[in-house]
Amino acid sequence: MIRIEGQIPDFGDDGACRRSLEQIASGGENDPLLRFSERTELLLPGDRHAFFLDFTSRDLIWRALHSGRHSEAVCRAVMGSMEDPTVYDASAGLGRDSFVLQCAGAKVVMFERNPVVWALLYDALKRARDSYDFINSIPNGLPRLASIGSLTSHTGSEKADSVYYDPMFPKRRKSALVRKEMRVLQILAGPDEDSEQVLPQLLGRATRRVIVKRPAGADRLCKDRLSPSGSVDGGTCRFDIYMVS
Numbered sequence: 001m002i003r004i005e006g007q008i009p010d011f012g013d014d015g016a017c018r019r020s021l022e023q024i025a026s027g028g029e030n031d032p033l034l035r036f037s038e039r040t041e042l043l044l045p046g047d048r049h050a051f052f053l054d055f056t057s058r059d060l061i062w063r064a065l066h067s068g069r070h071s072e073a074v075c076r077a078v079m080g081s082m083e084d085p086t087v088y089d090a091s092a093g094l095g096r097d098s099f100v101l102q103c104a105g106a107k108v109v110m111f112e113r114n115p116v117v118w119a120l121l122y123d124a125l126k127r128a129r130d131s132y133d134f135i136n137s138i139p140n141g142l143p144r145l146a147s148i149g150s151l152t153s154h155t156g157s158e159k160a161d162s163v164y165y166d167p168m169f170p171k172r173r174k175s176a177l178v179r180k181e182m183r184v185l186q187i188l189a190g191p192d193e194d195s196e197q198v199l200p201q202l203l204g205r206a207t208r209r210v211i212v213k214r215p216a217g218a219d220r221l222c223k224d225r226l227s228p229s230g231s232v233d234g235g236t237c238r239f240d241i242y243m244v245s
Contacts, residue, residue: 001026002116006036011122017148020115032187034116040123042116044187051184053124055099055142056134064103064138075104077211077232077239078162085161089143090151090202091192093166094181095121098143101164108143109160111151114189118148152201163206165199166213167192167221196222203244210242 004025011017021034033043041050054060069075074097079085085106089098092110094117102108112118125145128134135141146154151163168191192198199221202210212221213234220228220240228240 001028001031003027003029003031003033004036005033008036009040009123011119013147017115017118017122020148021119024115032116034119039127040119042120042184042188044184051180053094053120055095055124055128056131060096060099061134061138064100069104072100072104073232073234073237073239074164074211074213075101075106077234077241078164078209079104079106080162080209082161082208085208088151088160088163088205090163090165090198090205091167092121092145093117093168093185095124095143097164097166102140102143103138105140106162110143110145111149111154112145113148113150113153115148116188117185118145121145150198151205152198159205159207161206161208163202163210164213165195165202165210167195167198169215169218199226199242203242206244208244210244212240212242214238214240 001024004021008018008021030045032045035041035043035050039052041052043050069079078087078101083105087101087106087108089108089110092098092112095110098108098110110121112121122145125142128142168185168189199210199212214220214237216236216238226242229243230241232239232241
């Protein structure tokens with residue numbers, strides 16, 4: 001549940017996100033506050049500073065411009081040797097991997113089912129598009145945000161070359177979740193309890209490969225049913241690659 005302050009904007013999605021936000025709106029003082037003003041931001045209980053997404057941040061731009069498809073593990077796993085692949089990010093989260101993949105040459109469509117995270121992504125993309133200098137400073141433009149909902153819930157027969165899936169996993173004692181960004185996701189979305197059911201469905205939405213991000217040392221998804229053809233080491237994580245025949 002969340003509190004809402006300000007007028008929910010017109011997201012241009014036939015009211016789908018608005019309805020989803022209204023369904024989880026509450027008046028509880030201990031719930032996170034979603035604030036709509038000049039930008040969309042989230043204030044977590046006990047925090048003094050609100051959280052918002054910013055694709056124009058120096059850190060993210062530096063990462064996108066100074067790393068690429070050969071140095072970024074996520075790019076090597078998702079793009080492989082493909083030129084200009086279409087990529088579905090099945091769990092966009094805060095959108096950083098999508099942004100890096102887009103800057104590396106992919107055509108990325110982001111899917112997100114949590115309405116608060118979706119609203120934060122929508123606002124960040126809108127502000128980024130409105131910045132002429134920013135748009136002209138990045139290669140290949142911005143990723144596209146699909147209407148709210150999971151990839152598996154979107155109807156249609158279109159497939160992408162690659163589908164990238166980064167499910168949230170249960171909180172660990174020693175984890176990067178202490179970072180504000182990951183704390184936001186943990187509070188809003190929690191672990192993906194249905195990831196074992198989602199992966200087989202994603203195989204039907206890709207023409208070339210499905211990539212699943214996992215913590216280093218964690219079991220692979222659907223280990224009794226599916227075996228990856230390989231993986232890419234990302235240091236604290238790995239990217240399991242499932243080729244589609």
